[in-house]
Amino acid sequence: MPLQDDVQIVSVDDHLIEHPRVWQDRLPAKYLEDGPRIVEDEQGHHLWAFEGELHAQVGLNAVAGRPYEEYGLEPMKFQDMIPGCYDPVERAKDMELDGVQAALCFPSFSGFSGSTFHKAKDKDLALECIRAWNDFSLDEWCAGAPDRFIPVAMVPTWDAKLAVAEIERTAAKGARTISFPESPVPLGMPSIHSRYWDPVWSAAEETDMPLSVHFGTSTYMPGYSFGASGVTTDDQDEYNRLGDQENVPFAVAITLFGCNLMWTTVDFLLSGVLQRHPNLKISLAEGGIGWIPYILERTDYVWDRHRWYQEIDKQARPSDLFRKHFYGCFIDDEFGIQNRDAVGVDRLLLEVDYPHSDSSWPNSRKRACEVLASVSDGDARKIAEDNARELFRFPREGWK
Secondary structure, rough: OOOOOOOEEEEEEEEOOOOOOOOOOOOOOOOOOOOOEEEEEEOEEEEEEEEEEEEEEEEEHHHOOOOHHHHOOOOOOHHHOHHHHHHHHHHHHHHHHOOOEEEEEEEEEOOOHHHHHHOOOOOHHHHHHHHHHHHHHHHHHHOOOOOOOOOOOOOOOOOHHHHHHHHHHHHHOOOOOOOOOOOHHHHHOOOOOOOOOHHHHHHHHHHHOEEEEEEEOOOOOOOOOOOOOOHHHHHHHHHHHHOOHHHOOOHHHHHHHHHHHHHHHHHHHHOOOOHHHOOOEEEEEOOOOOOOHHHHHHHHHHHHOOOHHHHOOOOOOHHHHHHHEEEEEEOOHHHHHHHHHHOOHHHEOOOOOOOOOOOOOOOOHHHHHHHHHOHHHHHHHHHHHHHHHHOOOOOOOOOO
């Protein structure tokens, strides 16, 4: 059956394309030349220049509404995008057309959790860039329509103390969630199993800000680990030296997106983090949900047999920890919905993914009704709206 008319879809995973002035309007003058700015190449493509290197805007990041046959990875110009990609006023109009009330919008150029800045050579510049994006997100993008946009913040993932300070700063400005990497290890940082991140988890608890963990935020993707953020010549050459990787279709990575968040889930469940931080919440953005029942069964099975000789909590069953701390997110996952009771309806969140290639815009509400057709009215309401509003403390009147 269709969603009831009064159900307002809240998407926990959309994206915005930063307009050309995001950093140029906010960085200190001494950083403007090296800071992110738009340049045009000889082919007329718009590229981001940052610290003397060029980064393409991958075409799949802004294809909402285009025929599948026109999808591609080639760089894009702003003129070729739907204005709702980079203009919050136009975005709200596109959401209205789509039957979607509210959205959490992850960044693009910076990487979904700031990996571009994590890899920057000048970390003082990188920190200013993180703060500038957060101010843009809170003061410009979200503030213009507080009932439409859930405020998300990035943190400087190269330094836990700086990350805590940015969590506290953005929480005071109204942020509702932290975009955090699915695994810090590919970024060259200590793993979730270390105690290094405990101050970050504590700050997230104290500010009541869940971790929004989006696939690809570690910069690693099975089959095509450079595909998400654009490919520089040096990166591609190095990647190709590992084998005949230049011929791997990006479709391999797209199909396997959820595998990264399986890794995240098992890492947290067996790390001891959730026992030390009982109020930490984690949203698994764009991972799908069909795999969750299996991974919980498998983790419990391993825990039953192997916890006795390892530094693993002997009392807390992993599946119980999942249902206390985790939320699974899906765009279009019929199998997952058929097995929703094995996850828990209270732990499921809906995504639209505008303006990316998995989005059904402008038919997201129609498609949600089809996927949720077998779900009771009360459970469909939880999945489409209520769970997200509770998790992100985002009432119908908005966040201010």
